[in-house]
Amino acid sequence: MTTSENPRERLERLMQRVLSELPLRRAPASLERRMIEAIEGRAGQALGRESSTHVRRGGFASWPLTARAALVACCLASVIVVLLGLKELATRLPMLATEPSIAARLQALRDAGEAAAAVAAVPARLIRAIPPDWLLGALLATAMLYLALFALVAIGYSTLYATPERTRS
Amino acid sequence: MHPASSGRIDSDEFTAFMRAYQDMVFTTAARLTSNAAQAEDIAQEVFLRAYENFERLRSSPAAGGWLKTVATHLALNHLTRYRRRWRLFTEVFPGEPSEDALESAAAHVDDLFAHTDKDQRRALVEQALEKLPAHQRVPLVLYHFEEMPYRDIAARLGVSLAKVKTDILRARVAMAALLSHRGLDAAPEATGAES
Numbered sequence: 518m519t520t521s522e523n524p525r526e527r528l529e530r531l532m533q534r535v536l537s538e539l540p541l542r543r544a545p546a547s548l549e550r551r552m553i554e555a556i557e558g559r560a561g562q563a564l565g566r567e568s569s570t571h572v573r574r575g576g577f578a579s580w581p582l583t584a585r586a587a588l589v590a591c592c593l594a595s596v597i598v599v600l601l602g603l604k605e606l607a608t609r610l611p612m613l614a615t616e617p618s619i620a621a622r623l624q625a626l627r628d629a630g631e632a633a634a635a636v637a638a639v640p641a642r643l644i645r646a647i648p649p650d651w652l653l654g655a656l657l658a659t660a661m662l663y664l665a666l667f668a669l670v671a672i673g674y675s676t677l678y679a680t681p682e683r684t685r686s
Numbered sequence: 687m688h689p690a691s692s693g694r695i696d697s698d699e700f701t702a703f704m705r706a707y708q709d710m711v712f713t714t715a716a717r718l719t720s721n722a723a724q725a726e727d728i729a730q731e732v733f734l735r736a737y738e739n740f741e742r743l744r745s746s747p748a749a750g751g752w753l754k755t756v757a758t759h760l761a762l763n764h765l766t767r768y769r770r771r772w773r774l775f776t777e778v779f780p781g782e783p784s785e786d787a788l789e790s791a792a793a794h795v796d797d798l799f800a801h802t803d804k805d806q807r808r809a810l811v812e813q814a815l816e817k818l819p820a821h822q823r824v825p826l827v828l829y830h831f832e833e834m835p836y837r838d839i840a841a842r843l844g845v846s847l848a849k850v851k852t853d854i855l856r857a858r859v860a861m862a863a864l865l866s867h868r869g870l871d872a873a874p875e876a877t878g879a880e881s
Contacts (some may be wrong), residue, residue: 522792524785524788524789524792525788525855527788527792528788528791528795528858528859528862531792531795531796532795532830532858532861532862533800533830534799535798535799535807535811535865536811536815536830536831537809537813538807538808538811539806539808540808541709541710541712541713542707542709542712542713542716542717542725542731542812543712544708544711544712544713545712545722548708548709548712548729548730548733549701549704549705550727550734551726551730552730553697553701555730555734556697556700556734556737558735559737567747579710607857631748632709632798634690638863664773667775
């Protein structure tokens with residue numbers, strides 16, 4: 518011990534000395550068994566994931582030839598069916614619209630649309646009836662309340678929960 | 687790709703790697719958490735991460751340091767929920783121990799060296815360390831065992847530098863008091879053992 522050593526330094530030195538005498542603690546025997554089980558479990562999961570995602574991750578070029586041919590055939594067939602369907606619709610649509618049963622349904626649809634538009638016009642009329650100053654004031658008040666609430670939550674979070682390392686990350 | 691699925695990891699090699707470091711990893715976690723079950727969970731997680739990085743670690747001279755850093759990081763994350771409580775403690779009970787208290791604490795530790803043998807001291811120190819509250823034990827362990835500077839401890843725990851210094855100082859005084867009580871109990875046994 519040096520004579521110039523103050524109590525603080527002396528305590529630190531003694532504590533370092535007494536703590537450095539401590540040997541490593543022996544890990545429990547169960548740790549190795551648990552590790553082996555965990556590794557086997559993870560390896561099994563990884564193998565399962567790999568086999569199921571091989572085709573997905575490998576892309577079209579890595580697919581089996583039959584799968585690629587089937588997909589191309591399906592795509593071509595779909596395109597042909599859609600084109601034929603559009604052509605058929607284009608020839609039949611004008612005739613359908615003139616049929617009495619279809620025409621009645623179309624009229625009902627138009628009536629329903631007009632009714633919906635009339636209902637939607639009510640709030641618009643109401644809003645137009647409110648003085649613009651009131652609307653502006655309400656919007657500003659809402660924005661201020663939102664900002665105040667946001668600030669309150671941010672302060673609460675940083676005070677009660679966030680740590681510097683979380684913030685850094 | 688998972689290393690196990692690639693077939694590149696020899697399980698015997700990894701087991702040998704684990705055996706070489708498991709005491710160090712477990713000790714690091716156990717000293718910080720003061721709980722053997724939690725330390726075992728943390729050690730398991732550390733070695734699972736090591737397994738995922740084994741290609742890099744198997745021949746690296748820094749593997750031990752890597753494992754220690756991960757164990758420390760995981761143990762501190764585990765303790766995260768209590769950190770606010772540490773801050774509260776240091777803010778509710780601010781101030782450093784008096785010079786007299788420091789003198790007395792140093793004298794207690796000196797007495798311990800005088801009246802106990804090495805094995806007894808080890809047992810007493812382990813017990814005393816476990817008795818310390820987390821807000822004192824964790825910075826003390828980081829400083830004395832992990833050799834982290836005060837500034838790094840403050841950053842890691844999210845407290846001020848002054849608070850870290852105070853907490854560690856108070857931890858040393860508390861440790862000395864615990865060692866004093868237990869050391870006096872152990873002293874007759876030590877004397878008997880030596881004679």
